[in-house]
Amino acid sequence: MAEKSKRHEANAQFAKIQRAQDAKKATAEYESSAAALRAKTEKLKALRLARDAAAAPPQPAAAKRKANKKGKSGSLSDWLDGQAKDGRSR
DSSP: HHHHHHHHHHHHHHHHHHHHHHHHHHHHHHHHHHHHHHHHHHHHHHHHHHHHHHSOOOSSOOOOOOOOOOSSSHHHHHHHHHHHHOOOOO
16 A cells, blocks of 8 residues: 555656646747747838838928918808808808
């Protein structure tokens, strides 16, 4: 009977050690794949930024505001008259 319990304890210890080794191996694989993914993402981001920088037209040094080509906008009464001529009522 004592022999069976010793064998059972040995098997339990072996299984515990085996699980610990498997956990270390799985953790190492997970971390290496995560590092590879981060490196790939950085590389793709750098390529995208370079492509976008090359494709974008150069920006002027000082952007000037465009002047309103129409000049002053019409008054409210002019707008209302135009709406009435189009058949819209107030």
